[in-house]
Amino acid sequence: MTQVTSGGRDRAGPVAFSTVGLPEAQRVELWESHNADALIGLRCRTLDAGVLEATEINVQLERVHLARVRGSSHVVERDRDMVTHRPAESVALFFSLAGEAFFYHDDGVRIVQPGQLLVCDADRPFMRGFSRGLEELVLKIPRAVFAESTGIEHVDSPRVVAFAAGTNSYAHTLARQIGRAVRDEDAAPADEATLLELVAALTGRVGDADLGAAHRSAAQSFVEHHLGDAGLSAAQVAAAVGISTRHLSRVFAQAGTSFPKYVLTRRLEAAHALLRKPAAASMSVAEVAHHCGFTSSAHFSGAFTAHYGERASDVRRRAAAARSVPLV
Incomplete structure (x- = not known):
């Protein structure tokens, strides 16, 4: 059964x-x-x-x-x-x-x-x-x-x-x-x-427990809930997790990245996913950027192209074209 x-x-x-x-x-x-x-x-x-x-x-x-x-x-x-x-x-x-x-x-x-x-x-x-x-x-x-x-x-x-x-x-x-x-x-x-x-x-x-992964997971969870907050800062996240900003930097360094890089990557990933969603088709690229926590469209465009090797508008255009292809 x-x-x-x-x-x-x-x-x-x-x-x-x-x-x-x-x-x-x-x-x-x-x-x-x-x-x-x-x-x-x-x-x-x-x-x-x-x-x-x-x-x-x-x-x-x-x-x-x-x-x-x-x-x-x-x-x-x-x-x-x-x-x-x-x-x-x-x-x-x-x-x-x-x-x-x-x-x-x-x-x-x-x-x-x-x-x-x-x-x-x-x-x-x-x-x-x-x-x-x-x-x-x-x-x-x-x-x-x-x-x-x-x-x-x-x-x-x-x-x-x-x-x-x-x-x-x-x-x-x-x-x-x-x-x-x-x-x-x-x-x-x-x-x-x-x-x-x-x-x-x-x-x-x-005690002996290595809580680095736990602190990092807690920080990542907080970031996920505040990804669209343009004012999100290391101090704010560290306070929410209950550690110092120096320790916050350390736990992300242990994972081979930095706190600012992690936040930027997650915002870019969120924007990339949003650009491909039919529900967000009415949003401009600048509105998508703002929704994902970017205050500058120019900064978003440059970071997006550097990360994905193509422009955000290209992702939007390709997603729209894929949706319009008739089924056979």
Whole structure:
């Protein structure tokens, strides 16, 4: 019953499973079976005798597991019997994208809103409820790997952290990295080492962990959200990430580039993509440049030609010609 959208059950590509289209009487059972094999064993029940519509995209990396889960209203429970018979031996990070969720744990209840991340030990009994359905990202890390990365041996109490843009930069970057890897289409491979470095930064570990990649990823994420801001500066990005401008320069130098060069390259790439989109056909080249953060059309034109070996207007003209070629 597993529906594979791309790749196989390996480390190369996402695997998708959905209850949609399955016999209604078997959906909960099949959903439980899939989760027990692919993610975390749970008992599930729908609310108000509803029919479960749920979809999950899973990606297995070398040691950690990523997922995107969407579903109609339901409740899941991981009780002591389930933990005994289906131990996960992992720490789970749940990133809520849509739908308020409650989380019952032996030390109380947490309400998790969209834009918040819940960190918990998957082998401590819990119940989660989604009265209005859900969409979330999941990162499952083996407990030994989590301890190695963060220095935290036991996650005794659940922790809720905001990850929306403008809050915790590490959590936000982590969510973006996971989200890109478990997209429905055009999924981008995730780098496991970077994910674990971001988790280490999120939990506050400094010690021996090399957080250069985590700082760079956080900075890149901030740049991506402010690419059209002509006033974007190294000081602004460094402050958002929580490092000095000197350290910001250092982490980009470690990747063989500089901060200004990275920003320029991303703006040129964004402009190149926009010039080829039918939706932007009504924009002039100067408007495309401004949209991508350039204050000078002359500077944009020179940089674009130097980077791509052709003028921006040539890209626009070729894209328009390709769209006008009749199908045969």
